[in-house]
Amino acid sequence: MKKPIAIQGIKGSFHHEVAQQYFGTKTEVVECMSFDSAVDRLMEGDTDNIVMALENSIAGSIIPNYALIDNHNLSIVGEYYLDIQHNLMALKGQTIASILEVHSHPMALLQCKVFLKNYPHIRLVEAKDTADVAKQIVEQNLSGIAAIASKNAAKMYNLEVLAESIQTIKHNETRFAIVKRENSKVERKAINKASLKFELDHKRGSLATILNVMSDCKLNLTKIQSLPKIDTPWKYAFFVDITFEDYEDYKKANAIMQLMAENFKVLGEYKNARL
Amino acid sequence: MKKPIAIQGIKGSFHHEVAQQYFGTKTEVVECMSFDSAVDRLMEGDTDNIVMALENSIAGSIIPNYALIDNHNLSIVGEYYLDIQHNLMALKGQTIASILEVHSHPMALLQCKVFLKNYPHIRLVEAKDTADVAKQIVEQNLSGIAAIASKNAAKMYNLEVLAESIQTIKHNETRFAIVKRENSKVERKAINKASLKFELDHKRGSLATILNVMSDCKLNLTKIQSLPKIDTPWKYAFFVDITFEDYEDYKKANAIMQLMAENFKVLGEYKNARL
Incomplete structure (x- = not known):
């Protein structure tokens, strides 16, 4: 099962x-x-x-x-x-004018700050989880209190959406x-993306050299993030996502990168969700 | 003034x-x-x-x-x-055994989770600001309540440190x-670090080419972070920090990068705080 x-x-x-x-x-x-x-x-x-x-x-x-x-x-x-779209929701029959408090995760409150400024009568209260507030409103029949959560949450807990998509940055x-726990069982031919982690010394051009290998092997970089290695000055870990058309190209680049970078590790091989 | x-x-x-x-x-x-x-x-x-x-x-x-x-x-x-070192602190004369609640920022509570597990009698309460809890404890003379904050805060609000450096990851x-608001007035010869932002198309090798310019101009990369450009598929913004020995090398690289990358911008030029 x-x-x-x-x-x-x-x-x-x-x-x-x-x-x-x-x-x-x-x-x-x-x-x-x-x-x-x-x-x-x-x-x-x-x-x-x-x-x-x-x-x-x-x-x-x-x-x-x-x-x-x-x-x-x-x-x-x-x-x-x-x-991610944030929506203001409350018990059925409520209006924005009847809302006294909005409870949500601090990040959600922050993202909806511009919208909420239009309603100075509403007090902002920080909560742990956006969906949990929606659940509490229904279970405890809390009138006057609104949640900021997904449309999914409104549907699930039978709340009324008072305002849609209220976050400042729309996208x-x-x-x-x-x-x-274990490696992907995805068929090789379906794999066209991978997440890698490796470490490099703070030596001029060391990252450029690795990226040249990727480029030579026809890999496209979709994400890169450096992180200084704790307790190891001048050593950096890199988290990199790449896409490719041919799994063999990727395998070849991998073989070279393993020789060039330290602690080279594949965090996952999977299907790109973007077309 | x-x-x-x-x-x-x-x-x-x-x-x-x-x-x-x-x-x-x-x-x-x-x-x-x-x-x-x-x-x-x-x-x-x-x-x-x-x-x-x-x-x-x-x-x-x-x-x-x-x-x-x-x-x-x-x-x-x-x-x-x-x-950043987190310390447990309370009114003078209190001991860990007499503490009933610890109030702190959710991130600080999370970072000290392993230490706090040893004291299951202490209830964790989320607060907005680590130093503000220390201030409230003194101003309202709250016994039984501890703050997690810096030694600086303990000194400033005259609290007793009950346990030092209680975060799980020590470093x-x-x-x-x-x-x-405006550009640095730092003398050119004191400048050996810069923060840059630029944009690139999702084209194979585009980042490698920029990093090759940096490497050729003797710049060292100390941080790189890609961020997908909102509403512009396949376009990425990069935040990059570089160090260098000679300001002229950096100026030369800048001139080339401005031609190669879109929306090239210097976020700052300053003195490297690491030796």
Whole structure:
């Protein structure tokens, strides 16, 4: 039997939405209160798949999640892009004028700051999880209180959307990874993207040399992120995503990069979710 | 007369510590409740300098702060590295056994999770600002409540440190920038580091070509971060830091890069804080 998918947050969260889009709407999920605990469930075998946000177009990479994948030797086996839209919602029959408080995650409140300034009568209250507020409003029948969450959450908890897409930056895309304990079972010919990690000395041109290898082998770089190695001055770790047309090109580049970079590691090989 | 320095957070915060280290211990500061409001104070002329965290060795770059600098055309004129150490502190005479609650920023609570697990009798409560909790404990004479904050905060608010350096990852270095409205007045010969931003098409080898120019001109790369351009598929912005020995080498590379990359921009030229 297929084990449920571990998500960060509760049902109605953005992670839940990705699980449904990727694995199907009837997918069972394990609600985890943090990314760490989702990884614990994976390591203990309660689940075989985690949905994990990796980066978004406003805040950049979520480095602690890269560290979780790296430190536990997990594998990225797929990716999914979701456009995050925040919506104001409350019990049915409520209007914006009747809302006294809006509860949401500090990041969501921040992203909706410009919209909320139009309603100075509404007090902003920080909460742990966007979807959880929606759930509490229904369970405790809280009138006068609004949540900021996804349309999915509104539907799930039967709340009324008072205002749609209220975030300041309208396009807020987040990239999620599907993460497993072991390597991808994806067919080779379906693989056209990989996530790599390697280390280099702070020597002039060392990264340029690696990127030249990639370019010579017809790999396209879609993401690069350097991170100074803790406790090792002048040594840097690089997290890199590449796309390619031919798996053999990628294999050839890999063989060369393994010789040129230190601690070269494939974090995952999978199908590019962008066309 | 010198205007006070804008910091994010209150006196006793890590930003305050950097302001004191960089500008001198007697430096006056303007306490700002967010990075956005610190930039507002700068734009309105209430201050001529902001201390702003840019990246740390655990969480990576703070992309929204790069966006603030970029969008307001501000200049980085200096940098400072601070090793962030979290300490448990409470009113004098208290012991860990007498502590019932610890209040701190969610990130600080997370970073000290392993230490706090040893004291299951202590309830964790999320707060907005690490130093502000220390201040409240003194002002309201709160016994049974501890803060997680810097030694600086303990000293400033006369609290007793119950446990030192309680964060799980002992080395947690954060890089701060000194940010002004206008360009650096630093003497050319003192400049050996620069922060750049440029855009490239998703074309094979485009980044490698730029890095080859840097390498040919004897520039060393100390940081690189790609960010997909919102609403422009296949176009990427890169934030890059470089160090060099000779300003003329850097000027030459700049002239070439301006021709090769789109929207090339110098975010700052300053003195490398690392030796």
